Amino acid sequence: MFRSALTMANKSIFNLPLIKAKTITSGLKYSLATGNWGQANAAGTRAGVSQVLNRLTYASTLSHLRRLNSPIGREGKLAKPRQLHNSQWGMICPAETPEGQACGLVKNLALMVYITVGSAAYPILEEWGTENFEEISPSVIPQATKIFVNGMWVGVHRDPDMLVKTLRRLRRRVDVNTEVGVVRDIRLKELRIYTDYGRCSRPLFIVDNQRLLIKKKDIYPLQQRESAEEDGWHHLVAKGFIEYIDTEEEETTMISMTINDLVQARLRPDEAYSKTYTHCEIHPSLILGVCASIIPFPDHNQSPRNTYQSGMGKQAMGIYVTNYQFRMEDSVIMNQSSIDRGFFRSLFFRSYRDEEKKMGTLVKEDFGRPDRASTMGMRHGSYEKLDDDGLAPPVSMKERLFDQSEAYRVHVCETCGLIAIANLKKNSFECRGCKNKTDIVQVHIPYACKLLFQELMSMAITPRILTKGLKSAKGRK
Ligand SMILES: [Zn+2]
Numbered sequence: 001m002f003r004s005a006l007t008m009a010n011k012s013i014f015n016l017p018l019i020k021a022k023t024i025t026s027g028l029k030y031s032l033a034t035g036n037w038g039q040a041n042a043a044g045t046r047a048g049v050s051q052v053l054n055r056l057t058y059a060s061t062l063s064h065l066r067r068l069n070s071p072i073g074r075e076g077k078l079a080k081p082r083q084l085h086n087s088q089w090g091m092i093c094p095a096e097t098p099e100g101q102a103c104g105l106v107k108n109l110a111l112m113v114y115i116t117v118g119s120a121a122y123p124i125l126e127e128w129g130t131e132n133f134e135e136i137s138p139s140v141i142p143q144a145t146k147i148f149v150n151g152m153w154v155g156v157h158r159d160p161d162m163l164v165k166t167l168r169r170l171r172r173r174v175d176v177n178t179e180v181g182v183v184r185d186i187r188l189k190e191l192r193i194y195t196d197y198g199r200c201s202r203p204l205f206i207v208d209n210q211r212l213l214i215k216k217k218d219i220y221p222l223q224q225r226e227s228a229e230e231d232g233w234h235h236l237v238a239k240g241f242i243e244y245i246d247t248e249e250e251e252t253t254m255i256s257m258t259i260n261d262l263v264q265a266r267l268r269p270d271e272a273y274s275k276t277y278t279h280c281e282i283h284p285s286l287i288l289g290v291c292a293s294i295i296p297f298p299d300h301n302q303s304p305r306n307t308y309q310s311g312m313g314k315q316a317m318g319i320y321v322t323n324y325q326f327r328m329e330d331s332v333i334m335n336q337s338s339i340d341r342g343f344f345r346s347l348f349f350r351s352y353r354d355e356e357k358k359m360g361t362l363v364k365e366d367f368g369r370p371d372r373a374s375t376m377g378m379r380h381g382s383y384e385k386l387d388d389d390g391l392a393p394p395v396s397m398k399e400r401l402f403d404q405s406e407a408y409r410v411h412v413c414e415t416c417g418l419i420a421i422a423n424l425k426k427n428s429f430e431c432r433g434c435k436n437k438t439d440i441v442q443v444h445i446p447y448a449c450k451l452l453f454q455e456l457m458s459m460a461i462t463p464r465i466l467t468k469g470l471k472s473a474k475g476r477k
Contacts, residue, residue, distance in 0.1 A: 057318035063096070063290040064314075066109040074101040081105065087247050090281075091200040093289030095298065095306035108289035108310075110202070112282065114244060118197030119177040121149050130155045130163075145184075148192045160184060160191050167193070172206065172240035181246040194248060201246040202286075203237070204255060204279040210265040212280055214241035245279065255279045340451055367391075401446035408450040410465075414439040417464030419453070441467050 031037045031050065038045035048071075054064040072081055082104025084094055096108040109115075130147050131140075132155045144156035147163075157163050164184045170176040179201065181194035206213045218241065225231065236242045245253060256262050256277045264272040285293055291310040292298060298306045334343075356365040363376075367390040370378050387393050395404070411422040413431035420431040420440045429440040443465060453463045 054314065056314065057316050059290055059294060059318075060314040060316075063108060066113075066290060068092070068107040068109065070105040070107070072105055074105065087250075088200075090202055090250075090287045091247065093292050093310070094287065095292040095295075095303065096289040096310035097307060098311060099307065108291070109200075110289055111286045111293055113200055113202050116179040116197050116199045116201055116246070119179055119195045121193075121195045130157050145189045145191050148190060150194060150196045151192075157191065160189075164191065172243055174238045178237055178244050181249045183248045183252055185252075192248065194246065199246045199248075201244040203242045203244050203282060204253075205282060206241060206243055207256065207262060207277045207280050210262050210275065210277055212241075212259065212262065242282070243279075253278045255281060257281050257284055337454075341455075401448060402444070406447050407444045408447045410443055410445060410450070411440050412443050412465045412467055414441055414467055417466050418462070419465070443467065 033052075035048045035050045036045050037049040048069065051064075054060045070081060084092065084104075091110055091113050093108045093110050097104055098106050131144075136144075136156060140158070141156055144158050145160035145163075146153055147155050147157055164182060167176060167180075167182045171178060171180055171182070177195065179195070179199075181192075181199060181201070183192040183194070184190075185192065214236065218236075218239070221231070222236075237244075254274050254277045256265070256274070256279070259280060261273065262277060262280060265275045265277060269275040288298065289310070291313045292306055294313065295301070295306055295309050354367075356367060358364050369383050369386045369388060369390055372378060385392055401407075411420045411429055412418070413420045413434065413436050415436045416431060416433050418431060418433045420429055420436075422429050422440070428437070430437050431440065445465075456463050
């Protein structure tokens with residue numbers, strides 16, 4: 001593993017007897033396989049650093065990549081860590097969680113949720129008239145609004161209204177990172193700005209005057225665009241139609257569930273639930289995670305059924321198209337040739353490895369058939385099925401294709417080598433190509449060979465079976 005990656009120049013370093021490349025290789029392999037990083041069974045190792053990505057089906061892969069784990073003992077019977085909190089609405093799927101021990105401790109992100117990766121804090125502190133502590137007298141602090149950046153009090157501002165509006169406007173133009181969270185707490189006279197990593201955020205339509213900022217004329221070019229690279233999602237964010245709101249900022253917003261709620265707020269403000277909407281959900285189904293959002297009519301189910309299906313969806317094996325089969329209620333009709341060509345057949349390889357170890361100069365291991373004279377601790381038994389290399393010989397090609405799988409009988413025209421039509425009941429044979437009805441022989445071929453012939457013929461390639469030197473094939477042998 002490591003050796004092969006080395007260049008000739010530094011190869012000599014690793015060949016020093018002091019460094020065993022195998023130690024690094026096996027250590028790395030151990031860590032990747034178990035997820036335990038750090039020195040094995042020493043203090044300070046980190047568990048769960050790596051995992052084997054689930055590839056059973058596409059949805060299971062996506063779901064695995066959006067999984068959350070709470071590092072709390074599975075035995076704990078305290079219910080609170082397992083229950084969804086109100087602030088997690090729209091961030092964590094309410095249905096997708098395992099049953100039993102890890103219920104509620106293992107969670108899944110909702111579809112559009114984005115975890116912030118963090119951005120620099122200093123460009124935000126230095127501008128827009130924030131007053132440092134060196135500049136202000138303590139007497140102005142009670143009147144002004146305190147500014148916090150990532151939890152740190154950095155100064156005060158006398159016009160927080162303007163500051164919040166500016167920050168939001170800049171964020172919607174992507175002049176300030178879209179990840180940045182702006183939380184104004186009017187009652188406490190605080191403005192909390194977050195630029196750090198690890199916050200859950202989700203996109204929402206921006207609402208102004210109880211109307212979406214995005215209009216039909218903005219949707220049309222989206223539908224018409226030819227490639228995914230053309231002005232897509234990021235364009236909608238950069239134009240200020242959509243913005244990412246984190247859990248803290250969400251507390252200071254009023255979000256309508258549907259566009260109809262906005263219509264209500266405009267037409268019948270007195271009957272509407274609210275007339276001060278600031279945002280609108282992109283779609284109500286985005287509260288679900290990868291597995292739950294592919295359940296048909298989940299809102300018509302009893303909630304545990306959605307949880308069960310979210311678990312079972314991950315166990316399914318995926319196929320990339322289904323249009324070669326025909327479904328009638330609970331049966332499936334599919335064509336024979338897809339089965340013949342290997343549909344639904346699966347195979348897997350298991351690899352074994354060993355090394356010939358050398359201990360000192362005398363004791364040496366060799367691969368081979370053990371014999372009594374030179375083998376230590378040999379057991380009584382029969383070793384005759386082993387080859388000289390110590391491995392059981394693989395079954396021959398003939399055994400594999402004829403004896404272990406079915407053979408297939410065809411009738412071949414001796415004149416041209418094509419497969420002839422045989423009617424065994426009437427005992428009549430005919431080669432369509434040369435109208436020969438007498439010189440026809442029976443040949444057994446492997447079933448795989450018959451499939452290959454059919455495949456070739458479908459590509460307009462004619463396979464011929466030569467049973468002996470062809471009679472009339474103009475001298476060809
Ligand atoms: Zn023929």
